[in-house]
Each structure stands twice: as structure tokens, then as C-alpha cells.
Amino acid sequence: MQRLNQIFTKQSTYVPILAIILGLIVGAIVMWMGGFNPFEAYKAMLVKIFGTTYDFGEAIRQVTPLIFTGLSVAFAFRAGLFNIGAEGQFIMGMTAATWVGINTDLPWFIHLPLAVLAGGLAGAIWSGLAGWLKASRGINEVISTIMLNWIAYYFANFMVRVVMIEKGQNRSQDVLPSASASIDWLSALMDNARVHWGTVIALLCSGIFYYILWKTRQGYELRASGHNADAAFYAGINVKGSIVKAMMISGAFAGLGGAFEILGVFKSMAVMNAQPGYGFDGIAVSLLGGNNPFGIVFGAILFGFLSYGSQGMNFELEVPNEIIRIVIGSVIFFVASHGIVKWFLKPFFKKRREEKKGAA
Amino acid sequence: MDLLAQLINTTLVFSTALILAALGGIFSERSGVVNIGLEGLMIVGAFSAAVFTYFSSEWGFGGGSPWFGLLMAVVCGVVFSLLHAVASITLKANQVIIGVVINILALGATIYLVKSLFDGQGQSENLTGIAFTKWNIPVLSDIPFIGEALFKAYPTTYICYVLVFLSWFVLYRTRFGLRLRAVGEHPGAADTVGISVTKYRYIGVMLSGAFAGLGGAAISLTTTYDFSHTTISGQGFIAIAAIIFGRWHPIGAAGAALFFGFAQALRFQAQLFEWSKAIPNEFLYMLPYVLTLLLLAFAAGKNRAPAAAGEPYDPGKR
Numbered sequence: 001m002q003r004l005n006q007i008f009t010k011q012s013t014y015v016p017i018l019a020i021i022l023g024l025i026v027g028a029i030v031m032w033m034g035g036f037n038p039f040e041a042y043k044a045m046l047v048k049i050f051g052t053t054y055d056f057g058e059a060i061r062q063v064t065p066l067i068f069t070g071l072s073v074a075f076a077f078r079a080g081l082f083n084i085g086a087e088g089q090f091i092m093g094m095t096a097a098t099w100v101g102i103n104t105d106l107p108w109f110i111h112l113p114l115a116v117l118a119g120g121l122a123g124a125i126w127s128g129l130a131g132w133l134k135a136s137r138g139i140n141e142v143i144s145t146i147m148l149n150w151i152a153y154y155f156a157n158f159m160v161r162v163v164m165i166e167k168g169q170n171r172s173q174d175v176l177p178s179a180s181a182s183i184d185w186l187s188a189l190m191d192n193a194r195v196h197w198g199t200v201i202a203l204l205c206s207g208i209f210y211y212i213l214w215k216t217r218q219g220y221e222l223r224a225s226g227h228n229a230d231a232a233f234y235a236g237i238n239v240k241g242s243i244v245k246a247m248m249i250s251g252a253f254a255g256l257g258g259a260f261e262i263l264g265v266f267k268s269m270a271v272m273n274a275q276p277g278y279g280f281d282g283i284a285v286s287l288l289g290g291n292n293p294f295g296i297v298f299g300a301i302l303f304g305f306l307s308y309g310s311q312g313m314n315f316e317l318e319v320p321n322e323i324i325r326i327v328i329g330s331v332i333f334f335v336a337s338h339g340i341v342k343w344f345l346k347p348f349f350k351k352r353r354e355e356k357k358g359a360a
Numbered sequence: 361m362d363l364l365a366q367l368i369n370t371t372l373v374f375s376t377a378l379i380l381a382a383l384g385g386i387f388s389e390r391s392g393v394v395n396i397g398l399e400g401l402m403i404v405g406a407f408s409a410a411v412f413t414y415f416s417s418e419w420g421f422g423g424g425s426p427w428f429g430l431l432m433a434v435v436c437g438v439v440f441s442l443l444h445a446v447a448s449i450t451l452k453a454n455q456v457i458i459g460v461v462i463n464i465l466a467l468g469a470t471i472y473l474v475k476s477l478f479d480g481q482g483q484s485e486n487l488t489g490i491a492f493t494k495w496n497i498p499v500l501s502d503i504p505f506i507g508e509a510l511f512k513a514y515p516t517t518y519i520c521y522v523l524v525f526l527s528w529f530v531l532y533r534t535r536f537g538l539r540l541r542a543v544g545e546h547p548g549a550a551d552t553v554g555i556s557v558t559k560y561r562y563i564g565v566m567l568s569g570a571f572a573g574l575g576g577a578a579i580s581l582t583t584t585y586d587f588s589h590t591t592i593s594g595q596g597f598i599a600i601a602a603i604i605f606g607r608w609h610p611i612g613a614a615g616a617a618l619f620f621g622f623a624q625a626l627r628f629q630a631q632l633f634e635w636s637k638a639i640p641n642e643f644l645y646m647l648p649y650v651l652t653l654l655l656l657a658f659a660a661g662k663n664r665a666p667a668a669a670g671e672p673y674d675p676g677k678r
Contacts, residue, residue: 030469034476082456084597139656142396143601147649150594158642274590283460320475325468333443333461337453 015338016288016295016331020302022341023331027323034319041313041323048312049305057186057193061265063304065090067202068257069282070289070296071209072123072250076141077291078213079246080226085130085145087279088152089123089251091272093258095156096122098269101175101262102164108178115179116201116259123255124248126152131247135240141247153275160269171270181264196264198257205253206293212249222246254279287332303328367622367629368509373582374628375621376517377402377575381599382606382613383527384571389608390531391564392544392557392668396459397444398572399596400466401437405576407470408436410484410587411477417490426492430516430577437573438566440466445565449558452672463596471589483588491581492516516578523571527610540564544666547673557673572596598652605656608666619655623648 028038049059069086076083083089097119104111130148133139164172181196213219224232225242233239257278262269285303289295310324334341381398388395395401413429421428444462447453474484492514501511531537542550543560551557579595580587598620606612627644630636636644 030472034472133653133657137657140604142597143604143656144653146594146597146601147653150649151646151653154642154646158640161642162640274593280463284464287457287460318480320472320480322468322472322475325464326472329461329465329468332457332464333447336457336461337447337451340451 015341016290016335018341018344019331019334019338022334022344023327026330027327030326031319031323036317036319041317041319044312044316045306045309048315049309051312052191053189054191054193055308057190057195059305059308060199061194061196062308063300064196064199064202064264065257065261065278066281066285066300066304067206067297068198068253068260069278070285070300071202071205071282071293072252072254072257072279073282074286074289074291074293074296075209075213075253076127076246076250077286078226079222079242079250080229081131081134081141081243081246081250083127083130083145083247083250084142084283085127085148085251085279086254086282087275087277088145088149089126089254090258090261090276090279091149091152091156092122092126093119093255094262094269095152095159095258096255097179097259097262098164098172098175099159101179102173105176106178108180111176111178112181112263115175115263116181116256119259119262120252120256123258124252127251127254128244128248131244134247135243149275149279153272156269157271160271164269166268172268174268175263179263180267181260194265196260198260198264201256201260203297205256206297209253209293209296218245254282284328284332288328288335290335302331362508363629365505365508367625369512370625370628371618371622372510372513372517373621374624375618376514376520376582377578377595378599378602378617378620379520379524379614380516380575380578381572381596382602382617383523383610384568384575385599385603386527386531386608386610386613387540387571388564388568389603389669390544390666391540391561392547392666392671392673393444393448393561393565393568394455394459394670395444395565395568396456396600397441397462397466397596398459398568398599399592399594400459400463401441401569401572402576402579402596402599403463403466403470403592404440404569405433405437405573406580406584406591407474407484407576407587408573409433409577410487410580410591411474413487413490413581414485425490426487426581429491429581430574433573433577434570435573437569437571437576439569441565441569441572444569445562448672449561449565452674455670455672467589470587474587483586485586487581487585491585514578514582516574516582519574520578523574524610524614531610541666544668547668551673551675557675561673572599575599601652601656604665605652620648620652623651 031038031041048055050056069090072086072089073083097115100115100118106114126148130141130144133144134141160172166173181198183195183197186195187193213223221237222242222245224237225239229239281303285299286296288299288302306324306327310321313319314321381402385395385398409429412432413425416428417425444458447458448455478484494512495515497511501507531541539550539555540560543555543557547557576592580591584591602613602616602620605616627647630644
């Protein structure tokens with residue numbers, strides 16, 4: 001009981017929870033000012049997420065890529081790198097997986113893993129490029145990954161529009177069924193919600209994330225380089241190698257996310273009008289989760305559920321979807337500036353302290 | 361010859377917003393506050409300019425309406441940047457995180473407002489005929505070639521170059537600039553001699569809001585003529601690239617932004633030629649980014665950010 005109590009009074013736990021509540025309050029105020037009833041809106045949101053098994057499955061689908069990109073950004077963060085490029089790595093993962101999914105004809109137990117690995121590898125190469133540029137040419141990874149995002153975006157559109165096009169459509173050919181990552185029996189149980197193995201792999205990846213960083217020598221070196229590159233260098237750690245390695249693992253996560261988005265959900269790749277945004281949302285998720293693999297899973301669930309649920313708010317009450325971005329932005333704001341949260345809690349703690357004094 | 365003049369002219373148009381945002385970022389980073397939120401501040405500026413220009417022309421401001429829009433873009437940019445300032449300076453939050461928050465909130469809030477103001481539409485009303493038109497500077501614009509290239513541009517472009525010079529002057533030739541840079545290099549030392557770190561950092565961040573707001577306005581008032589979720593797509597980040605490339609110096613950053621604008625202009629002009637039809641569009645669009653990356657890889661030297669950029673100032677650690 002004491003232990004439980006400790007967990008709930010630890011700052012690391014109550015700050016995010018309070019931040020979420022405060023964020024929802026900010027959202028409510030904005031909706032109220034816009035002439036919407038916030039209670040009705042949040043109710044519509046919950047109904048949209050948990051109302052039917054189909055919606056619940058789709059909400060989980062929405063969460064999955066966010067776990068991948070969240071892990072991707074966080075892994076780089078842990079090694080002292082800011083990977084804004086999860087977006088581009090995600091796109092490269094989508095493209096590679098689609099290409100393998102269309103162009104190779106193999107039994108499913110080879111085809112699917114091959115397509116998934118191709119996605120992960122494409123992401124790893126793409127981010128490895130940024131890592132290499134940083135290690136060898138000293139280019140800030142923030143700039144190089146932004147440029148690589150756009151290059152990936154146009155390259156992917158070229159691949160879809162010219163190389164993999166389905167005639168008369170604005171998308172690629174369909175991925176062969178042998179490369180499908182859908183869980184068909186579960187999908188059938190959930191009214192054809194697009195659930196897929198990617199979710200399971202995403203959870204596995206969060207375990208791998210933990211294992212690499214905290215249970216291996218390599219992970220120790222990555223974290224050390226991230227903490228203090230000079231100290232790590234003098235301790236004999238290959239800092240430059242660590243940069244490339246960290247970026248590649250980070251990109252692999254994002255690439256896997258992209259691969260599953262195609263193989264599990266869409267089965268073909270559309271010509272994009274804008275960057276899909278999962279990579280940028282991954283930054284938000286990793287911040288929400290405090291760059292901790294299990295926190296990221298929760299962050300992704302929160303982010304994914306809220307954005308899926310916002311469709312319900314839009315449909316029922318015509319609240320613009322963007323309200324959820326305001327909520328999420330505020331949540332991260334409150335998490336980051338926990339000074340505010342503590343300030344809100346001050347009267348509460350003061351009282352408790354006085355009680356303690358009284359008891360003693 | 362005519363073509364070259366056009367190329368230069370288009371370069372000016374494309375680089376204006378980037379230069380403005382980069383100048384803002386320089387003030388903020390020189391004072392020791394990393395501002396990843398430039399993108400968001402530009403979004404706020406582009407939005408306010410588009411909306412206020414539209415409504416002020418509805419209210420009968422006539423030719424003054426884009427100027428009113430421009431002013432409001434600066435005001436709203438500053439107000440929004442205060443969020444960054446309060447969180448990252450007063451509450452000592454992580455500056456990168458707050459920058460990301462600014463980006464998320466800016467896009468969310470502006471599109472939310474656009475949908476509320478314009479009956480659920482995803483973009484604001486078109487401003488053709490209301491927004492800025494190109495100015496032909498008398499006499500100068502009659503000079504062959506140079507006139508065509510340099511003196512037939514939007515007012516925002518002229519403002520932008522005045523501001524580049526002013527920023528350089530303020531940063532390197534005034535007491536204010538010296539102090540601002542001192543706060544970003546060694547806040548402890550600055551504090552010891554009686555310079556308020558908090559005050560200068562607030563000013564730095566608010567200036568970044570003002571400049572980035574102007575930059576955003578330059579896009580919605582001269583290029584897109586409306587505001588939607590794609591109006592600002594990455595320009596803020598490219599401005600950050602220009603800052604780093606230009607080594608945190610106003611003129612250096614302006615040069616870097618010009619280069620990026622030039623790459624975009626090259627793409628724009630190339631599309632007018634027959635032979636370019638053979639190249640898939642996507643590769644032309646990629647050009648600016650590939651060129652920037654190559655230039656960074658093979659031409660840039662070691663970068664040096666202001667020493668204290670990114671760290672909240674804690675007097676107790678002095």
C-alpha cells in the first residue's frame with residue numbers, strides 16, 4: 001500500500017495526469033468560447049472511441065504508427081539527437097514495403113517479413129544518412145532530417161506516381177495478399193476494423209527499446225554519448241559511431257511504422273498531398289511519454305484515441321477536429337512547464353504539510 | 361537576360377519570408393533561447409495577416425487593409441511568442457519541447473479559428489485584389505535588367521532588406537545588441553555585471569515572434585493569398601537551417617535564405633521550359649532540398665551556436 005502511495009505521489013506520475021486534465025480543461029474552454037458544449041463534445045468523443053468494437057479497433061489502428069514514431073524520436077533523444085526526420089523515415093518505410101509487397105511473389109511467411117524488414121531498413125538507411133552527415137561532416141541533424149523529409153516525400157510520390165501506379169488511379173497497385181499484415185480473424189470479430197500485427201510488433205519494439213538502451217553495452221554507450229559527448233569520448237566511447245548507430249535504430253522504428261501502415265491498413269500507397277504527419281506527431285508522443293518506452297505507449301494511446309475520438313466530436317457537434325491538437329499541445333505544454341502544475345497543486349500540498357505538522 | 365532577371369526576381373519573392381523568420385530566430389537564439397517554434401509563429405503570422413486583411417477590407421480599410429494585416433501579424437506573433445517566453449524563461453521548461461508545442465498549438469488554433477470564422481471551410485477567403493501587389497520603384501525600376509530584377513518586388517521584400525540591415529546594426533553596433541549576445545553566450549557573467557538575463561531573453565523571444573509573424577504574413581499576402589493548413593509547410597524549419605548555415609549572423613542567414621529561395625526559383629523557372637517536361641515533377645521539387653543538403657555537406661564549416669542557447673538560466677548555478 002505504501003508503495004502504491006509512493007507511485008502516486010511521485011512527481012513523474014502526477015504531473016502528466018494533471019497535465020492531461022488541465023489540457024482537457026483548456027480544450028473545453030476553447031470549445032465553450034466557440035459556442036460548443038464541451039461536455040457533449042467529450043461524450044461524443046468517448047462514444048466514438050469505445051462505442052462499437054469497430055471503432056475501438058480503428059482507434060487502436062490510429063495508435064499503432066504513433067508508438068513507432070514515438071519510439072523513433074525518443075530513441076534519438078536518448079542519444080542526444082533530435083530526429084525531426086521520423087516523418088521522412090516513415091515515408092521511406094511505406095515506400096519500400098509497398099514496393100516489396102507489389103513486386104515479389106513469395107509464400108506469406110517469407111513475403112510479409114521481407115516487406116516489413118524492407119520498410120525498417122529503408123527507414124534506417126534514411127536516418128543513417130543524417131547520422132553519417134552529422135558524424136562525418138558535422139551537419140546538425142535537425143537541418144539534414146528536415147531536408148531528407150522533403151526529399152523522401154517527393155521521392156515517394158515519384159515512386160507511386162511513375163513506378164508503382166495502378167492505371168487510372170491516384171495510388172499504387174495493391175500489395176499482394178501474401179504480404180498482408182492484417183489479423184483477419186480479429187478483424188472479422190471487430191466488424192472489419194483494420195487491426196494488424198503491427199500493433200503487436202510496436203509493443204515488442206518498446207521492449208526492444210528498453211532492452212537496447214538499458215541492458216546492453218551499446219545502449220549504455222549511446223546514452224553516455226547523449227548525456228555528455230566529451231566525457232563519453234574521453235572514456236573511450238566511439239561517439240561518432242554511436243551517432244550513426246542511434247540514428248539508424250531510430251529510423252528503423254519509424255520505417256517499421258510506415259511498413260505496417262501499408263501492409264496492415266491501406267494495402268496500397270496513395271500519392272500524398274501533404275506529409276502524413278505521423279513523424280511530427282511522434283515528437284509529441286515521445287515528449288508525452290517522457291522518452292520512456294512504456295510512457296510512449298501510453299502517450300501514443302492518449303494521442304491516438306483523442307485524435308480518433310475527435311472525429312466523433314466533429315460528426316456529432318461539428319467541432320473542428322483541430323481542437324484535439326489544441327488539447328495535445330496544451331498537455332505537452334503543461335508537462336514541460338511542470339512549474340505551472342506544481343503551482344496549481346501548491347495550496348493542496350501546503351494543507352498536507354500543515355496536517356503533517358499538526359500530527360507531529 | 362530577361363530570364364535571369366526573372367530568376368532573380370522570383371528568388372527575392374521566395375526568400376523574403378525565410379529571411380524574416382531567420383532574423384527572428386537569430387534574435388531569440390542569440391539571447392540564449394532555442395526557437396524550434398518559428399514554424400508555428402509563422403503560421404500565426406500568416407493566419408492573422410490573411411484574416412485581418414480580409415476583414416479590414418470588409419470594414420472598408422481599402423488599400424490600407426494589407427498593412428493592417430501585416431501589423432496584426434506582428435502583434436499576434438509577439439503575443440504567441442510570449443507563451444514560449446513564459447514557459448521557457450520564467451518556468452524554465454525545455455526550450456525544444458516548448459518550440460514543438462508552439463508548432464502544434466499554432467496549427468491547431470489557427471485552423472480551428474479558420475473553420476469557425478469561415479463556416480467550416482479549411483481555408484480563409486481569397487485575397488486576390490486586396491493583398492499586396494508588386495511595387496515598381498520609380499526611376500530605378502526603369503533601369504534595364506537591374507530594374508526588372510530588383511526594383512519590381514512586393515513591399516514586404518523591401519521591408520525585409522531594411523530589417524536585415526537594421527538587425528545587423530542592432531546586434532553588432534548598439535549596446536542593446538552587445539547585451540543580448542552576452543546573455544546568450546554567458547548569462548552568468550552578464551548577470552554579474554547587472555544585465556537582466558530574463559529581460560533580454562524575453563525581448564529576444566518576442567522579437568522572434570514579431571519577425572516570424574511578418575515572415576508568415578509575407579507568404580499569405582504575396583504568394584498564397586489565403587491561409588490553409590498547407591500555407592506554411594516547412595518554411596520555419598528551413599529558416600532554422602538558414603540560421604545555422606548563416607552562423608547566427610543576420611547577413612549570413614539572409615545569404616543562406618537567398619540561396620534556398622534561389623533553388624526554389626530555379627525549380628519554378630525550369631517548369632516553364634519544354635525540356636523540363638522530361639524530368640518528373642517530383643525531382644524538380646526535390647531540387648532545393650537536395651542542393652541545400654549538398655551545400656551543407658561540402659561547403660559549410662564548423663557551426664558554433666551561442667554558447668548558452670538551449671539552457672534555462674539558473675542564477676543559483678552561477
